[in-house]
Amino acid sequence: MDFRFKVNDWVVYTREKHSLSPGPRAKNISPSTHGEMYSYEVDKYWVVSQVHQDSLILETRTGKQHRVAMNDRRLRHPSWWERLFYADRFPRRASAPGRAMANRTA
Numbered sequence: 001m002d003f004r005f006k007v008n009d010w011v012v013y014t015r016e017k018h019s020l021s022p023g024p025r026a027k028n029i030s031p032s033t034h035g036e037m038y039s040y041e042v043d044k045y046w047v048v049s050q051v052h053q054d055s056l057i058l059e060t061r062t063g064k065q066h067r068v069a070m071n072d073r074r075l076r077h078p079s080w081w082e083r084l085f086y087a088d089r090f091p092r093r094a095s096a097p098g099r100a101m102a103n104r105t106a
Contacts, residue, residue: 005056005070005077009048010090012082013058013066014041014074045078045089061091 005011018039022029026040049065050057058066068075078086
């Protein structure tokens with residue numbers, strides 16, 4: 001399978017989290033030994049903003065950036081149904097600079 005990524009590609013990154021109460025998107029939920037905390041995974045829907053030799057810079061909807069190794073097993077392309085049903089979870093792609101100025105003057 002070809003895992004090449006390009007700028008503006010949508011990606012899904014599975015992130016491990018820990019908290020007292022997992023959210024509705026949590027999966028693979030497991031309690032700690034005494035049951036007060038949970039560890040779980042959440043899929044994050046990000047966009048590639050930069051491609052380097054061995055890593056990617058991924059951008060969130062809020063503009064935060066994360067550096068991720070290109071061969072990280074938690075990183076993948078979205079499936080066709082994720083692209084269809086979860087399109088609103090991915091950050092908006094940057095529009096052309098001329099287009100943004102045209103919208104401001106209109």
